Amino acid sequence: MALDPRIGQGAVVSTEESPVEHDDRWVLSLRGMSVTKISVDFRLVLVVGSDWEIALEAPVRLSYGTVHASPSVLLNPQSQDVAAALALFGASVLSVVAFKSGTLRLVFDTGHHLTCSSDPSFEAWQVTGPAQWRFVSLPGGDLGVWSGSGTSES
Numbered sequence: 001m002a003l004d005p006r007i008g009q010g011a012v013v014s015t016e017e018s019p020v021e022h023d024d025r026w027v028l029s030l031r032g033m034s035v036t037k038i039s040v041d042f043r044l045v046l047v048v049g050s051d052w053e054i055a056l057e058a059p060v061r062l063s064y065g066t067v068h069a070s071p072s073v074l075l076n077p078q079s080q081d082v083a084a085a086l087a088l089f090g091a092s093v094l095s096v097v098a099f100k101s102g103t104l105r106l107v108f109d110t111g112h113h114l115t116c117s118s119d120p121s122f123e124a125w126q127v128t129g130p131a132q133w134r135f136v137s138l139p140g141g142d143l144g145v146w147s148g149s150g151t152s153e154s
Contacts, residue, residue, distance in 0.1 A: 018147075019098075019133060026135060026145065028052075028096040028127065035088050035108075044077040044085055048093060051130040054106070058124035058137075060085075061115045072115075088112060098127065098145075102137040118142075 017029040033049035046054040056077055062084050063072035075082040091108040098104055102118025104125050116125045118141040127135040132148035 018131070019135075021145075024100050026098045026100075026143070028098060028129070028135070030093045030096045030129075032092060034090055034092050038085060038089055040077065040080050040082055042078055044075060044082045046085075046088065048096075053128050054096075054104075054125070055127075056104075056114075056116050056125045057122070058116055058119045061113075063113045063115075064111050085114075088114070096127070098135045098137075098143055100143045102141040102143055104135075104137065 019026050019028045030048050030052055033052065035046050035048055036050070037045075037047035039045045039047075042057065044056045044060065046056075048054060056075075058077075060075040060077070060082075061072040062075055073084045075085055087110065088108060091110045091112065094107040094109055096104070096106050102124065104114075104116045104127070106114040108114075116137070118124050118137045118139075120140055122139055124137040126137070127133075132146065134144075134146040136144040136146075138144050
């Protein structure tokens with residue numbers, strides 16, 4: 001029996017659980033995965049693990065500690081003003097929640113939180129992953145959800 005050679009190099013072994021739908025949100029199965037790449041063009045893109053990509057196009061709030069403990073920093077991907085996001089490289093995900101209102105919330109083991117709200121005019125963010133999962137903040141505050149098994153607009 002051959003072992004995956006990445007296991008000894010800090011790879012996360014995951015059971016690839018599917019995202020879970022609740023009345024007002026989807027909880028994505030990224031817990032324990034690390035941010036392995038950060039890129040910037042007109043978007044701020046975080047690659048998490050080897051299969052998930054989080055593309056943020058609207059302004060994003062980055063905070064540290066409890067929500068009320070310290071002020072947040074506004075990251076603006078369209079003007080490439082996202083240097084503070086570099087602190088997330090290598091961070092491990094504690095939770096990713098896509099709210100049906102179109103807001104995305106990420107929490108990391110470093111104490112950082114990213115929050116991207118919906119936009120009235122365009123898609124503010126999207127998350128793509130294995131099994132053709134795609135979550136998109138639709139214009140006006142809705143959430144679009146697609147998977148390999150079909151489409152469900154929440």
